[in-house]
Amino acid sequence: MKYLCKVAIGLRPASWIAGIPFACIAFACIVLGTHPSNAAPLTLEALRTAREAAKLRERKLMFNNDGGDVLNGVEHTPQALLDVQTSGLAGTQVDSIFYTTRSSGFGLFTHNTQVGEIFTSTGGRYYNNMTQSLIDQGTDVLKVMSGFARQNDMEIFWSMRMNDTHDASGDSALYAFPQLKKDHPEWLMGTSTNRPAYGA
Template sequence: MEHQRVTFAPVLTHLVSKLLVCVGLLCSVGNDAWSQDLVNKSPQLTLAQLREARDIAKHRKRRIILNNDGNDKVKAPFTVERFLASRTSDLADSQVDTIFYCSGVPMLYTHRSKIAEQSGVGIHQDVPGKQWVAAFNEMDTDSLEMIVNWCRQNDREVFWSMRMNDRHDSSKNWPWLITDWKRNHPQLLMGSQKDGLPASFQRGKGSWSAMRYDKPEVRQVVFDLIEEVCTNYDVDGIELDFWRHPLYFVEPLQGKPVPQAKMDEMTQLWRKVRQMTERVGRQRGRPLLIAIRIPDSMGYCRAMGLDVERWLEEDLVDIVTGADYFKLEPWENLAATGERYNVPVYACFEMRRVQGKANTKQTDAKLWRGEAYNAWQAGVDGIYLMNRFNPRDPLMRELGDPQLLETLPRVDQTSYYRPKNSFKPQDFVPNGLQYLKQPTEADGTNTESP
C-alpha cells in the first residue's frame, strides 16, 4: 500500500493540476475571480505545473493596480476597521482589482521583520503618524497582514511592493527614516549622512543614502527581505519598484556606463529571487508573481544598470509597469514589449506627470481620463495609480474601463516629460534626455472629447 501511495500521488496531483490549468484558461476569459480561486486551491505543485499556473495568474484581469505607499492615516482608538477605512475598505466597489502595498522604505517597515527595523516602535517610536504600528503589534497583526486579509475577503489580488532604493531618508525633511542599518553600513551607500555624495558625482543630488547594488551585502539583504515576506505573508506576488528611486550603481552618477559585470550581478539576484518564489510557490500550491516598475525605455534602464530585456528573456518577470514622474516613449512601445515577452504591461499615472504638480487637491479629471483612454488605445493591459490614495476617488471607478472613458468628458493628452518637475531624466543617467522619444504631435497639445 505504501508503494501505491508514493506512485499514485504524483499522477493524481498532475491530473488535478492539468484540470485546474485548463479550467483556469477557460475562466480567464469569463469569471476571472473563479479562475484565480482554482489556482489558489491547487495542491502542492511540480515545477512544470507551477509555471503553467503562473502563466494563468500573470494574465488575470487587472483594470487598475493601486499602489498604497503605506502611509495610512490612522487615529486612535486603533482598530483594524479604522486602519482599513483610511485607504482600503471603500475600494470594494471600485475598479481596483489589485493592491500593491508598500510597507515602508528599505530597512524600515511597518510590517514585522527579523531583518529590517520597524517604523513606529523602539528607536523609531517617534516617527510621525506611525503610532498605530505598536498598537497592532500588540494585537498580533500588522499593516501588510491586514491588507492581505482584506484582499482575501474581497476577492482582490495583493502584492508586497518593495522600493528598491528609496532616497527620502537622504533629505533633512524626513530625518526619522534613517535606520541604524544604514548608519552602521556607510560603505554600502552612495555617500554619507555627514558629507553627502562624493564631489565626483555629477548627478543624484540629495541621494547619499541610496544603497549600492554592486555590493554583495546589499544584494543579500534585499534578497533576505523579499524571502521573508514571501514565506511569512499570503501575498500573490512581489513588486520590485525600481522607480523609487532610479539609482543603483555609482557609475551613472559619475557620468560613466555601468559595466556589464555589475548588471550581471543584479540579474543573478533576480534569478535567485525567481528560484525562491518557485520554491515557496510549490510548497504552498500556487504561484508567487514578480512585478517590476521601471522607466519605460529599455535604453534608459540599461543606462541605469538594469538589464531588463535580459530579465524578460529569462522569464524572471511576470508583470511590467512603466513610467512615473516622467515617461520617455509612446505607450505603444511598452505594449509591444509586453507582446514580445508575453507579459502584461501597465501604464503608470502620477500627479506630477499628468498635471505637472504634486499633491494638488484639484484633480483635473478630464486630463486623467484622456491619459488613461490613450493608454488603453495603445494596447496596455491596465492602469497603475501612484500617489493617489483616496479610496472614494471617482477616477478609481472610471480609469479601468476604456468603454466608459469613451463616453465621458476628457482631454486626450499623453504627458511625457515636464522640465519644471522635481525629477528629470538627466538626474539619474548621463544625457538622460536622449532617451525621450516624445512624438511631435503629443508635445503638449490636447484634444477635448467627446
C-alpha cells in the same frame, strides 16, 4: 481546508499603475484556491502554470498604496488602517492592490518581519505610527491588507521601494534612518555633511 499562498519574485519594469509611475520588486501572493492541509505540495509545473495564468490575467484597475496609511489612522486598529484609503475600494473596479510596507528608509518595514528592520518609531512626524500597536494585536499592515483583498476577491502584491532616500533629510533623517546605514556608512555615497553632487 486552507489557502495555499506561494511567493513569486519578479522585477517589474516601470509602468503606470493607477496613474502613478511605479517600479518595484513585487512579491506576488497568489491564492491558488483551497488546498487540503494533508495534500501533497503542488508540483513546480503546477506553480509555473498558476504564475503564468496570473501574469496574463486581465486587470481592470490597479491601486498603488505607498503605505503612508500606517501613520494616519484615527485609532490603532485594523479597521482604522483600512479606513484611511482602502475600505472605499470595496465594490469598485479595483481588482489589484499593490501595497508597500514603507521600506523608507531602506530596509525599514511596517510589517512584522525578521528580514529587515521593523519601523516602530513614533518621533517627529511619525508620532501616530501604528506599526507596533498592530503587531501587539497579533497582526500587521500586510496581514490586514491581505485579509481585505481576500474578502473582496482582489489580488494583492507586496512591493518595496528601492534605493529610497527619504531618510536623507528632515524628520526622516532623525527618526527613520535605518540601522543598516548606521552600521555600514562605508556603503553610502555621501553623508549629512558631505552630500553627493547629485541626488539626495
